Amino acid sequence: MPEGHTVHRSANQFNRAFRSRGVTVDSPQGRFAQSADLVSGAKLRLATAVGKQLFLNFDNGYTVRIHLGIYGKWRWYQLDEQDELPTVRGEIRARFYGLDGKGKMRLAELRGPTACEVLTQDEVQQVLKRLGSDPLNPDPDDQEYLRFESKVLKSSKSIGLLLMDQSVISGIGNVYRAELLFRAQLNPHQRGKDLLASQVRELWEDSVRLLEVGVKKGVMITRDEHLAKDPGKQHRNFVYKREGKPCRVCGNDISIELAAGRKLYWCTVCQR
Ligand SMILES: [Zn+2]
Structure with a gap:
């Protein structure tokens, strides 16, 4: 089970690759397909982490919440723009891809998470209320x-x-x-x-x-x-x-x- 630092590293990676850029989201085997359609093509406003949960906040008001759990894993690729996406092998719950600031295609494949779902802003607030404070997040007023x-x-x-x-x-x-x-x-x-x-x-x-x-x-x-x-x-x-x-x-x-x-x-x- 990853501890909080690894999830913050994932948030940093998403911000470096996609912040303020359009991201295509799909679900090769279809399990997350309907939800993916809600955010696909929107710009990533900000990726944040609270403890073991990652929040990808898109500029159309939706947020993807991901909890890797014990078996979940990310795999990142950097491709040239004209390259084909890698062949899908095994169960991939969701893919996030698009061009980064240097014109390279970045792809993040998500396998085996405990949770991967699209939430409204209200629903995000509900989740955050249940989570304890995260020492890695800014706390200016204590x-x-x-x-x-x-x-x-x-x-x-x-x-x-x-x-x-x-x-x-x-x-x-x-x-x-x-x-x-x-x-x-x-x-x-x-x-x-x-x-x-x-x-x-x-x-x-x-x-x-x-x-x-x-x-x-x-x-x-x-x-x-x-x-x-x-x-x-x-x-x-x-x-x-x-x-x-x-x-x-x-x-x-x-x-x-x-x-x-x-x-x-x-x-x-x-x-x-
Ligand atoms: Zn001792």
Whole structure:
């Protein structure tokens, strides 16, 4: 399951390719065809991301909402204008294509998403209301942070579960959950309402930092000493997938347990 940074990278990619330009939208096997007709040929006003959901906002008032889920994937192509589109292989739910600013044909193929649908502006607002604040989106007046803070401080659920709840905070998955809690030296079982506001603030600010690194690098590096250069999968993180291995700070074995069906990695010494 991709975490929020990958969806923001997709939004950036759509903006670079198509922002303020006409986009043809179709559905080779027809499953999304009627919806595609509603937006095909319209200009992409802006692509945005909230957590794991991508919103392609077109200038005719419609928005395509995409949630990749576990199996969804994008594939991008750059073609010359006169080239034929690649042969359709397997199930492609939707294709988005058109000329970019350099006269190249750009094509994005979408396979296997959990959701791909066209929404009106009202329907977009309904979806956004249900989603928690996304640390990657601008928050000039602090309202997004305060919305997150109040949900955490009112909850008797553990902070380990709250960080994975997309209605509390958008875009955090299993890797960032484990790493944020380790970096904050927080016990994942501590209840939201037992945290201090300053601890919630620290979690939020650290999630902004880590997700921004993810957007920039395309990989989830959570150890500050490796921010300049990707050290490879084995060395990027403190606790994620390191069960039974020595903690990088205290040497104690990293623990693993199941929490709401997902694996939770943590250090029982550093995170008391
Ligand atoms: Zn430790």
